[in-house]
Amino acid sequence: MFNFSMKTLAVTAVFLGGASVAQADVTLRGASMFDEEHAFTKTLREFERLVAEKYDGEVDFDLRLNGELGVESDYVTYLNQGVAVDYTILAPSNMAVFSESIPLMDMPFLFRDLEHWDAVLSSDALKPLEDDLREAAGIVIVGYHGGGVRNLASAEPITNMDELAGHRMRVMGAPIQAQTFSAVGAAPSAIAYNEVYNAIQTGVIAGFENEAASIQNLKFYEVAPHVSLTQHTITVRPIVMSAKIFDELPADLQAAIMEAGAEAGAFGRALESGQDGEKLQAMIDAGQIEVHEFEGREKMLELVQPVQDAYAEELGATELLNNVRGM
Template identity: 30%
Template sequence: MKKLLLGTIAAAVVASSSMAADYTLKFSHVVSANTPKGKAADFFEKRLEELSAGKIDVQVYPSSQLYKDNAVLKAIRLNSVQMAAPSFSKFGKIVPNLALFDLPFLFKDIDHLHRVQDGEVGQALKDKVAAKGIIALNFWDNGFKQLSTNKEPLLTPKDAQGQKFRIMSSKVLEAQFHAVGANPQMMPFSEVYSGLQQGVIDGQENTNSNIFTKKFHEVQKHMTITNHGYLGYLVVMSKKFWNSLPADLQANVTQAMNEATEKEREYAQELNDSQLAQIKAYADKTGNLTIHNLTAEQKDAWRNAVSKIYPEFYSDKTIGKDLIEKTIATK
């Protein structure tokens, strides 16, 4: 009876809290709650409710409970959901300029990447998304990509010649592998493990966390730490919902999002570091995988080989020369 009474009181408190909120913000994402994106979304929920003194009730829906990424942008425009964090590839048809982040060896390191995202180039990209009727908030990390293969270890660009690499749908990634004489193969992420295992493809590119969680390292002979490309997300909000908020609550959203972004980037770095350590432990234990680190000269050779594709994407209908040059010039 006591438990029943406590449960009733708790439910009443939750209901009362929800009724007290002036706005309800549904945040839909496709990953589990214990991922960097999931943990950052939960942090954002608590922080915004705190900053807004309960005026905004944030409800986070992980693991595609509401929408998958291929449907969420339409839902955002309809205000069926108020916030989401899709990968850049999901914006391909409406803002192709976000393929900037696919360009290989464009970013010197993670700090340079974040200066680009948080500076003039990042704002220009957000403005392009806003022009399509969606409010762009901040960029969140998955991480830098590495290369792996079952054939020749990938130390110089010529080592990639003739090898078949899985890519997601991207003109930039096609050009990247063609530039080194490799054969890019578009394949759903869910099929990559079996493709590597059965020899349909020789290799792939992904972040440490993607490689580890999908066990790609268990069906590859060589992995090269290249940090050549980047995977990330853009947190977006319904324009209708944003415009419905008074200025003080918009400021609360901005502050909570900025704080959540710092946390997400920390979570992503920690995860990629810890899972690379686990991949190395697997390699040491089994001897089935060799991990290679590029010398400065080898990295320069890769950069010189693949950066030749940049001019192919100077058109504003693709990425744009101005965005590429400003990214390179960002200090």
């Protein structure tokens, strides 16, 4: 009877909002926009496994998939309020509504290559951004996933700077994303991720930018079958928790979460960076996409650097940007 009552109390706490904590009984709620096969979901499963392994008490996980709880912009609000979603993986640009500095870690053309990217994410170089996010948004970064290489996907081929000029494309909501693509001549628009497919289909936009896994998983190739290898971003996708939930957890569970987050992030980075080329090739082999080399990437880098510098200066993050560039 006692065990049943404690479980009932825990379940009741879930519906009242926030992680349920009833002595040793904890349930954490997660969200993924994707299915079990997506690297995000696999990384969150690894995170769950590691937390349970490292924590001496009992902890349960309730991970909802396939966008059941909305899209990333919804998750950010839930995390900030400490309701509905306790942990997930997010694009930094989707957190810009609370922390204007956080998109710096994911801005286009920040990383030279995968080695540079992994060195930065394995260090504490981004800690100032983590601290700002916790204070401004109430969101705790516990690890770093990512590794997808983002390219342009479009209804018609975009193969050089002339064809890019005026290209109506979707970008994520952070201003630095629009500023970057405006600098190289495109016409970016920040529209909701779940509206991209229909927006291309109806001609509102002509394309967007994304990594291979998402193009494949959400079947964007049906409306944007041309992929241009701009390789403008190596993704940074923090594994995050609501600070309101995290701060209520026992200290030993907090420690387990931070340790598990770091390890799950390394797992996820290796997974996604390894899968990226495979997924691109799979879509080529299936006749779903046509891949184009992009002429003029060096010109893009030249045009973008002043935008990066101005953005970092505005945020008081020039030293951070220089540190990242110099690693």
